[in-house]
Amino acid sequence: QPVPRPARLGLCAACHGATGEATMPGAPNLAGQRLDYLRDALAQYRDGRRDVPVMRTAIGAISAADLDALARWYSAQPAAEQAQP
Amino acid sequence: QPVPRPARLGLCAACHGATGEATMPGAPNLAGQRLDYLRDALAQYRDGRRDVPVMRTAIGAISAADLDALARWYSAQPAAEQAQP
Numbered sequence A, B: 001q002p003v004p005r006p007a008r009l010g011l012c013a014a015c016h017g018a019t020g021e022a023t024m025p026g027a028p029n030l031a032g033q034r035l036d037y038l039r040d041a042l043a044q045y046r047d048g049r050r051d052v053p054v055m056r057t058a059i060g061a062i063s064a065a066d067l068d069a070l071a072r073w074y075s076a077q078p079a080a081e082q083a084q085p
Helices: A009-016 A035-047 A053-060 A064-076 B009-016 B035-047 B053-060 B064-076
Strands: none
Touching (some): A009 A053, A035 A053, A035 A064, B009 B064, B035 B053, B035 B064
8 A cells, every 4th residue: 555645754855855856965865765774774863873963853853653654655755767966 | 978887896786786776684775876975975984973884894895986986886776666675
């Protein structure tokens, strides 16, 4: 079944795009990324093992359930065929 | 012009696949990822800002020029439409 659009998508979409195509330098594409990797990365940002203040702030504002919904959303998006330069 | 296949692709391909589709849990897909993000991530693994021993070891074994060729290779690969579960 299709993955529902997360209620809290807007905060992530500002940099990663609503469908996981990054909108700014330094932000990765997330579309089609492996779900296990997205969950691990979010946990690392939350714990500070990846020390990226904007990510820590963003994650702190979102519940664990909403974070999981966001990881599932981005993993389920079809990836663009080619990276933007 | 097409990006040449890097001479040192094998070490990365063991986990990330030759075309950037990850072959094991915990490893991200790299196909079509933004080049700036791949370069930043490699620098962070090398410096220990992302503390992932297998990546630090792998990066230490590859010259800076070869690393750049690898980032360009993976960024240029077409992404699979859909993530594997």
